[in-house]
Amino acid sequence: MAAILKLFGILKKYIQGADQIMVPANITVRQAITTLHIPPEIVALVVVNGNQQSKEYIIQNDDEIKLLAIMGGGR
Amino acid sequence: MRLYVDSTRCSGCKACLVACSLNLFQENNPKKSALVILPHFPAPGNYEVKTCTQCGDCAQVCPMEAIKVNERGAYYVDMDECNLCEACVSECPEGVMFIRSELADTAWKCDLCGDCVTVCGTGALWIAETETAVA
Amino acid sequence: MNGYGGSVLRVNLSTGQIQKQPTPQDVARDFLGGRGFGIYFLTKEVPPKADPFGQENKMIISSGPFSGLMIPGAGKCDWTTKSPLTGGYASASLGGHFTAELKYAGLDSIILEGISPKPVYLFIDDNQVELRDASHLWGKGSITVEKELKEQYGEEYQIATIGPAGENGVLFAHINHDYGRQAGRGGVGAVLGTKKVKAIVLHGTKSIPVADLPAYRQAGINLFKACKDAEILKEWQSYGTTMVVSWCDEVGALPTRNFTAGSFEDGKNLYGPVMRKTIVVSDKGCFACPSPCGKYSHTRRYNTYVEGPEYETIGMLGSDLGLGNIEDVAQANLLCDDLGIDTISTGGVIAWAMECFERGIFTKKDTDGLELKFGNAQAVFALIEKIARKDGFGALLAEGVKRASQKTGQGSEKFAIHVKGMEQSAYATHNATAMLLAYMTCDVGAHHNRAWAITYDIQVGREKVTTEKVARVIWLQNFRPMFDVLGACRLQWVELSIDRDLYLPALQAITGIPRSWKDLETVGERIWNLTRLYWIREIDGFGREWDLPAPRFYEDAPKTGATAGQITRFEDVQKLLDYYYEQRGWSKNGIPTPETIARLNLEQFVY
Numbered sequence A: 001m002a003a004i005l006k007l008f009g010i011l012k013k014y015i016q017g018a019d020q021i022m023v024p025a026n027i028t029v030r031q032a033i034t035t036l037h038i039p040p041e042i043v044a045l046v047v048v049n050g051n052q053q054s055k056e057y058i059i060q061n062d063d064e065i066k067l068l069a070i071m072g073g074g075r
Numbered sequence B: 001m002r003l004y005v006d007s008t009r010c011s012g013c014k015a016c017l018v019a020c021s022l023n024l025f026q027e028n029n030p031k032k033s034a035l036v037i038l039p040h041f042p043a044p045g046n047y048e049v050k051t052c053t054q055c056g057d058c059a060q061v062c063p064m065e066a067i068k069v070n071e072r073g074a075y076y077v078d079m080d081e082c083n084l085c086e087a088c089v090s091e092c093p094e095g096v097m098f099i100r101s102e103l104a105d106t107a108w109k110c111d112l113c114g115d116c117v118t119v120c121g122t123g124a125l126w127i128a129e130t131e132t133a134v135a
Numbered sequence C: 001m002n003g004y005g006g007s008v009l010r011v012n013l014s015t016g017q018i019q020k021q022p023t024p025q026d027v028a029r030d031f032l033g034g035r036g037f038g039i040y041f042l043t044k045e046v047p048p049k050a051d052p053f054g055q056e057n058k059m060i061i062s063s064g065p066f067s068g069l070m071i072p073g074a075g076k077c078d079w080t081t082k083s084p085l086t087g088g089y090a091s092a093s094l095g096g097h098f099t100a101e102l103k104y105a106g107l108d109s110i111i112l113e114g115i116s117p118k119p120v121y122l123f124i125d126d127n128q129v130e131l132r133d134a135s136h137l138w139g140k141g142s143i144t145v146e147k148e149l150k151e152q153y154g155e156e157y158q159i160a161t162i163g164p165a166g167e168n169g170v171l172f173a174h175i176n177h178d179y180g181r182q183a184g185r186g187g188v189g190a191v192l193g194t195k196k197v198k199a200i201v202l203h204g205t206k207s208i209p210v211a212d213l214p215a216y217r218q219a220g221i222n223l224f225k226a227c228k229d230a231e232i233l234k235e236w237q238s239y240g241t242t243m244v245v246s247w248c249d250e251v252g253a254l255p256t257r258n259f260t261a262g263s264f265e266d267g268k269n270l271y272g273p274v275m276r277k278t279i280v281v282s283d284k285g286c287f288a289c290p291s292p293c294g295k296y297s298h299t300r301r302y303n304t305y306v307e308g309p310e311y312e313t314i315g316m317l318g319s320d321l322g323l324g325n326i327e328d329v330a331q332a333n334l335l336c337d338d339l340g341i342d343t344i345s346t347g348g349v350i351a352w353a354m355e356c357f358e359r360g361i362f363t364k365k366d367t368d369g370l371e372l373k374f375g376n377a378q379a380v381f382a383l384i385e386k387i388a389r390k391d392g393f394g395a396l397l398a399e400g401v402k403r404a405s406q407k408t409g410q411g412s413e414k415f416a417i418h419v420k421g422m423e424q425s426a427y428a429t430h431n432a433t434a435m436l437l438a439y440m441t442c443d444v445g446a447h448h449n450r451a452w453a454i455t456y457d458i459q460v461g462r463e464k465v466t467t468e469k470v471a472r473v474i475w476l477q478n479f480r481p482m483f484d485v486l487g488a489c490r491l492q493w494v495e496l497s498i499d500r501d502l503y504l505p506a507l508q509a510i511t512g513i514p515r516s517w518k519d520l521e522t523v524g525e526r527i528w529n530l531t532r533l534y535w536i537r538e539i540d541g542f543g544r545e546w547d548l549p550a551p552r553f554y555e556d557a558p559k560t561g562a563t564a565g566q567i568t569r570f571e572d573v574q575k576l577l578d579y580y581y582e583q584r585g586w587s588k589n590g591i592p593t594p595e596t597i598a599r600l601n602l603e604q605f606v607y
Helices: A009-015 A029-035 B015-025 B057-061 B087-091 B115-119 C025-031 C034-045 C098-104 C142-153 C188-194 C213-229 C233-251 C272-278 C311-321 C326-339 C343-359 C377-389 C393-397 C400-408 C433-441 C454-460 C467-479 C481-486 C500-511 C517-538 C570-584 C594-599
Strands: A002-007 A020-024 A043-048 A051-053 A064-069 B002-005 B036-040 B046-050 B067-069 B075-077 B125-128 C007-012 C018-022 C059-062 C077-082 C089-094 C107-113 C120-125 C128-133 C158-161 C175-177 C181-183 C197-203 C280-284 C294-299 C304-307
Touching (some): A002 A009, A029 A043, A043 C233, A051 C233, B015 B115, B015 C213, B046 C280, B057 B067, C034 C077, C034 C107, C034 C517, C077 C098, C077 C188, C089 C175, C089 C188, C089 C517, C098 C107, C142 C197, C213 C500, C233 C272, C233 C294, C233 C311, C272 C280, C272 C326, C326 C343, C326 C377, C343 C377, C343 C393, C343 C400, C433 C467, C433 C570, C467 C481, C467 C517, C467 C570, C481 C517
Parallel strands (some): C007 C107, C120 C197
Antiparallel strands (some): A002 A020, A043 A064, B002 B125, B036 B046, B067 B075, C059 C077, C077 C089, C089 C181, C120 C128, C158 C175, C158 C197, C280 C294, C294 C304
């Protein structure tokens, strides 16, 4: 029981520059984020299988979850 | 090959029109482009896009034989040979043959350059093999 | 002139005289276009202390060198005037297709002077320019007027129009275009209204010259490709700015009940996905935009169509009024658009009035019988109409929250949420010091778009007061105006995070003049300082005190939500200003020093 977590922008540094990581199902996105030591407030957007979801969304088996960092220009 | 459009994805930005005029006339002028975007506002609030299907009806009726086929297999207007008779304009079933004599001394149409597809951010436009009609 | 329409159109409404002048090359070099042209002409041509509603004030409408070209988001038009709301500088940015059409008509700026003796609309069709009778349009809503004019002239004609509020001189009246795009802030619509200009009808068929066509084409395509490759493009297209509602709610930045909190218990009903699912019918983009943020909506409850609501409107007409239903917010949005008032300021004044009502400062006797409690959608709709018509209680609110609170007194000034007389837009800044400073120092009043620093606050520590934070705000204030100056949207850079260096080859190929970002940021800094000099010139005693935020952000910590108990200390507010003035090269009172003025070649503007 697992799902794919894809990270973008400044979030990649929390998984040593990788693009994605497997996370277990049946926990919330917020729990997955905190386990990776990512401050939840820098995650602007959670997209699960193409739809925006809240951080309280409970991860299901085989979900594809995109986490996007807050933007604001400056690259 | 021909240009296809999914009007429901069009957001009316007209980037395609500028790209088109740059290719056809080397000018920045959406009034000289070969697509049509019809906005339907305030209701029902959507855009309708007309593109060339490369049906060739325009070439059939051109008395000057100025509408030819290019290396991409698309009908295009040989601008030196057009006499502005407008036969093609009334023949075009999609309304995408253009003559605006105040803007150019020639008719014009889509020559399938593909630049509109390149700049379309919403994926409303694409080029694919022409589907053959089932008899 | 490559990259430019080539002419400035001057219309004297008092005499009917119309003339065209070549766009001055030295002004194009020093100020580029758009917002740069606006402040240049405003400072040069409108005499000091002019009455914003008088003969001497002008409306300056400008495109930039990117406008109308194959550059992502090249659809931004600047409207500069002396603000009737603040008494200082107003510059409102309009999206849609107006700025591109301006260039196709061979124009870079339109300068409207004087006051017409009767209602008119300005008609421009390439070289044909006329003032036409608008008596049949006077009194009508923006949406109706645009529809009538499009039916008369055709879809290719671009229309900008004011609603009844602009005619009535509501101090935050706006200009509407393309059924839902606005030049929103500072009362630009009221200036047009007092000039008796109901609309501008614009059509152009000219080609815009560029210096190096193949290089420009390639640079343009590279920019579009970068946008299309952006990681966030799909989500941005789905939700637009409403994407950040949930995040703002989570971090306590979503204005709630007149900024008493930054999280809203019904916020979930206003989030992007809810809106997309319940009311959005299509995506609507400005000129050449690959990432259309415009969401066009239909409400079932009211059977109405409206562009939006976008984030600011959701914040100001939604959570800040305690409205937790997206259809109600959309309906309030439509009323504002059609009647011609800015949704941000409208939300701000109504939120203030609601707080007054709940505190007992106003009763139903004052409010024409309206039960002005937070969450009362029907009262909001009624009040929007009253404001636009300056009817009864609405007349007080039509003056903006600063004047209304000064007239009302009873301590209501303390919770009038504005800077320099402009209502604060939709970021709660109890504990976000960079964003707070951005609002304090913004050159039109409390507006977010000059430096959207809220994400930086969250990244580096929201309560921190450091020189680095201040430097970041200044850099954003110098750099972001470049988009307003070039006549393009900043959101491809801000939200899609495309590499800003991709713009430079495009600018060079278009104008034929190489420019670096360092050079362009100096232009931005020049414009920033010139707008500051304008405030100093217009308002006697202008200085540090004018940069202070609403007391709510250093006195009233929220009791609920993500920022409950959090507040910025007043000494930190002062510290932010100290750092800011020092880094800007301004005095302790916020006045640019002679050295700063000399460094930026601004001596000619000092009176």
